[in-house]
Amino acid sequence: MPAQTDDTTILRFPVLIGDIGGTNARFAILVDAYAEPKEFPIVQTADFATIDEAIQTAILDKTSVMPLSTVLAVAGPVDGDEIELTNCNWVVKPRQMFETLGLEEVVVLNDFEAQALAVVALGPEHLEKIGGGEPEPTAGRVVLGPGTGLGVAGLVHSRHTWIPVPGEGGHVDIGPRTERDLAVFPHIERIEGRVSAEQMLCGRGLVNLYRAVAAADGRPTSFTTPAEITSAALAQSDAMAQEALDIFVTCLGRLAGDLALVFMSRGGVFLTGGIAQKIIPALKNGLFREAFEDKAPHGELMQQMPVYVITHPLAALTGLAAYARTPALFGVETDGRRWVKG
The missing domain is CATH 3.40.367.20 (Hexokinase; domain 1)
Known part of the structure; x- marks a missing residue:
C-alpha cells in the first residue's frame, strides 16, 4: 500500500516535476525551494514504452542533478500502486521508480489538479x-x-x-x-x-x-x-x-x-x-x-x-513547482497518492 501520513508532505530536493498528458509529457527539476525550474524538451509519450524509460533517457541522462523526489501529474485517476493513464499506454509504478530511477519519494496527482494549482500561481x-x-x-x-x-x-x-x-x-x-x-x-x-x-x-x-x-x-x-x-x-x-x-x-x-x-x-x-x-x-x-x-x-x-x-505554455509545471516549494499552502490530499522508500 502507498505510504500514508497526516502531516504535510515536505519534499526532499532536488524535485522532479512532470505533467504527463495523453500525447506530451513535460518535465522540470527544482534544485531547491528558491530556484527556477530547470525545464527539459517536451517528450512525446509515443516515443517511449514506459514513463521510467522516458524520464531516464530524456531527463536524467541529460543532467548531473539527480532528483530525490518527484511530483507527477497524470491524465487519469490515481488509484492503487499501478496508475494507468486514460489516453496513453504508460503505467506509473511508484515503487518501481525507487529502483529504476533512484527516487526516494513519489507523489502522483491528477493532471488537472496541477492545472488548478497553476491558476493561483500564474x-x-x-x-x-x-x-x-x-x-x-x-x-x-x-x-x-x-x-x-x-x-x-x-x-x-x-x-x-x-x-x-x-x-x-x-x-x-x-x-x-x-x-x-x-x-x-x-x-x-x-x-x-x-x-x-x-x-x-x-x-x-x-x-x-x-x-x-x-x-x-x-x-x-x-x-x-x-x-x-x-x-x-x-x-x-x-x-x-x-x-x-x-x-x-x-x-x-x-x-x-x-x-x-x-x-x-x-x-x-x-x-x-x-x-x-x-x-x-x-x-x-x-x-x-x-x-x-x-x-x-x-x-x-x-x-x-x-x-x-x-496562455502560459507550461502552466501545469508552474502549479507543480508552487506545490513542491510550499506544500503547506495547498490542501493537496496525499493519502494513497504518496509513496516513500523504506
Whole structure:
C-alpha cells in the first residue's frame, strides 16, 4: 500500500516535476525551494514504452542533478500502486521508480489538479480574458481544458488554503439544445451508446464534430486533423470547419457554465491547453460567452463570472513547482497518492 501520513508532505530536493498528458509529457527539476525550474524538451509519450524509460533517457541522462523526489501529474485517476493513464499506454509504478530511477519519494496527482494549482500561481500576463466581471479573490474557481482528452478540476479556498478538487468531469453527458444540434448530434461517434463531453471537446472531438456536420448535410469531408479544421475555420475558408468550431466553442461554453454553477466560480473559469490558446479568436466571437451565460434563472450571476484562457505554455509545471516549494499552502490530499522508500 502507498505510504500514508497526516502531516504535510515536505519534499526532499532536488524535485522532479512532470505533467504527463495523453500525447506530451513535460518535465522540470527544482534544485531547491528558491530556484527556477530547470525545464527539459517536451517528450512525446509515443516515443517511449514506459514513463521510467522516458524520464531516464530524456531527463536524467541529460543532467548531473539527480532528483530525490518527484511530483507527477497524470491524465487519469490515481488509484492503487499501478496508475494507468486514460489516453496513453504508460503505467506509473511508484515503487518501481525507487529502483529504476533512484527516487526516494513519489507523489502522483491528477493532471488537472496541477492545472488548478497553476491558476493561483500564474500572473495576469499569462491570462487572456473572455468577458465577465472582476474575480473575487478567494471565491471558487474551475479549470477545464480540451486537449488529447478533456480535463476538469475545481479549486476552492478554505482556512487560508487553496484546495484543488480533481475529478473526471470531462466524461459527463452532453446533449443537443437547438434544432441544428438535433440534426448534427446523431452523427457524433458514441462510446457504449453515450456522447460524453470528451467525445466533442478535445482534439479528436473537433474531428468528430466536423464529420458529424458533413454527415448531417450529406457532404464529403476535406480535413482529417484538428489542426486542419481549426486553421480552415479561423481563416474562414471552409464553411463546415467553421460550423464545427462554432459548435465546439458553444458546447465548451455550455459545459464551462455548468461547472461554474457547480463550484460557484466567482473567482473565474480558466480554459487551459494548446487548443484553447489556438482558438482564442473563436472564443471571443460571442458564441462561447452567450452559451456560458445562458443559464436561466441565473443569467445575471453568469454575466459577472470572468473566463480566462491560460496562455502560459507550461502552466501545469508552474502549479507543480508552487506545490513542491510550499506544500503547506495547498490542501493537496496525499493519502494513497504518496509513496516513500523504506
